[in-house]
Amino acid sequence: MKPYLLVIEDEEALATLLDYNLDKEGFRVDRAGDGEEGLLKIEEETPDLVLLDWMLPKVSGVEVCRQLRARPETRRTPILMLTARGEESDKVRGLDTGADDYVVKPFAMSELTARIRALLRRTRPELVDERLEYGDIVLDRASRRVMRSGRNVHLGPTEFRLLDFLMQRPGRVFSRERLMDAVWGPNTYVELRTVDVHVGRLRKALREGGAADPIRTVRSAGYSLDHQA
């Protein structure tokens, strides 16, 4: 749901600051203290964007860049470099290292988030955009509205979050546990079958007016937003 950023930065103070501010801006943030750790975390879960310090212990920023560009899963992952003033700046400016953008320390947090959003919009618009679309379904976050083929669909808050989540990765199957975590929050104690009920309600609302059911049930696995069949 939230964009997932990985901050690879060895300077503890800066990392904490970034962590705090980016979290406040609505990003999910994880942190790595050096290039090696960063690469590992990336392997676990591909971030939506990487904030990368230029100078790093163990594996340098340039090297991390190179490796990310070499892997198919991360070839298109945006990389934003953090550089100190004067630090190899010519090379960085050209961005021929594979990074997509850079900021020079010290920088204003607002400038950073602006650049982050710009990069994200380019690669994964569904993460920052106010509106998600799938087939004839449109979900508008700003106005909290859902339309299907132009017709307004009324959803309760839970159904709205559920659809929002499903629309971020259409086709992918999510277990009830996963949906519970994503939609209800990770520390909620609710009957798992409650997910079924809400999926049912969402389905009913989306089918209003005779449209096809856009949710696929995968027996013994979960649900996905998907073309049937």
Place this chain on the structure above:
Amino acid sequence: MKPYLLVIEDEEALATLLDYNLDKEGFRVDRAGDGEEGLLKIEEETPDLVLLDWMLPKVSGVEVCRQLRARPETRRTPILMLTARGEESDKVRGLDTGADDYVVKPFAMSELTARIRALLRRTRPELVDERLEYGDIVLDRASRRVMRSGRNVHLGPTEFRLLDFLMQRPGRVFSRERLMDAVWGPNTYVELRTVDVHVGRLRKALREGGAADPIRTVRSAGYSLDHQA
């Protein structure tokens, strides 16, 4: 189907935590309280990866490492060491004990799973990859879909797991016992012939639309996913 991890750790609290979290991450986990028990369990069933505490009663972590490296079945089994801060760290860091990686306690669960996945990807990519292909058959774990020559193939949960398993080692022949273990789980009491029935159902589903039977029956031995002779 699920990667099988063995946790060798004497600290009850940590072991339970690991058990719980790794299970949630989709691994099958077994636990041993000391090195001796660990070696026994490994002999019973070779794990896909071993999580090994450095300090252990009876047989130490280092010794377990050594013994695993000495046996052909486990020579290539990845070992991830768990060490307390400062504990023999130089020696561990060099990984000259035979371990493939290590984490220092206390550690974030996300870091641990990242490293586990990284190691598994290195040795057994088919265990963690999202998509398997063989000939014109594509199995996508994320969307839980199987396609043959672009046509969607509907499979029940058991047939899906069965195909998943067969696709991990195409061409190789598996006995009914082996398939039973892998697909039904090691503690299931079901008639062996049931495998035949499910193979039959899988075949039927895959032949849908006139395609050739991709499963080879090896008389008095088992089945394999294979081009027919």
Place this chain on the structure above:
DNA sequence: TCCCGAGTGTCACAAAAGTGTCATGGGGCG
């Protein structure tokens, strides 16, 4: 304060989908 309506979480029961066994009939292989 009290009432009301939208939203939620549970349950129970029905329906759908998937499973395990068995019996029967072929077929391959010595």
Place this chain on the structure above:
DNA sequence: CGCCCCATGACACTTTTGTGACACTCGGGA
């Protein structure tokens, strides 16, 4: 030519999912 060994349809049984009903909570308004 016989044996095994396998393929397969039938079927009773389980498991999993869909859904309507219902009781509760929580903010507004009146």
